[in-house]
Amino acid sequence: MVKTASRPADERTLLLLGLLHAQDRYGYELHDFIENNLHSVTDLKRATAYQLLTRLERYGDVHSRTEQHGQRPTRTVYALTTQGRAYFQQLLRQYLKQADLPRPPGNIALLFLEHLSPAELLPSLRAHRAALEAQVNTYRDMPPHPHAIGAGLAIARTSALLQADLEWFTQAIRQLERELPEGRVADQPG
Secondary structure, three states, X not given: OOOOOOOOOOHHHHHHHHHHHHOOEEHHHHHHHHHHHXXXXXXXXXXXXXXXXXXXXXXXXXXXXXXXXXXXXXXXXXXXXXXXXXXXXXXXXXXXXXXOOOOOOOHHHXXXXXXXXXXXXXXXXXXXXXXXXXXXXXXXXXXXXXXOHHHHHHHHHHHHHHHHHHHHHHHHHHHHHHHOOOOOOOOOOO
């Protein structure tokens, strides 16, 4: 029995359907738009985007056609079908209602931080905090999006989450500076 891939239903799918909802787009154009404008929202890779578009087309949510203008190479244009528009609305409602527990990167490393000496641990956490501070400053300096309310809200939310994470790391570092005995070496497996 041959397995067929299920209908994609993740946030990357919602993103592709949403971008096609606005207008038909070339495949490379979708990827370039995501990479240049939405890199802070998703890390959707080109190959994954094409795989998702192929699966969406198989399910009838997207239609593709090839175009050629003059001597230029043939390009594939993707368009949302009526069914795809309905599926976009369904996913949009689903993800706006959903409240999953966030799983920030780095939490697994925090579980094992006692395996480093304070001499290694604190500089690592301070470097993480400095990187967070740079991200907070980047988001603070982003221009407003007066014609895209959703984009502005997404940026504001990301900024607030980064600020909260920065404050948490600041407090955690202070706590560890108070509690860790100087020179403590973690138990090493023997």
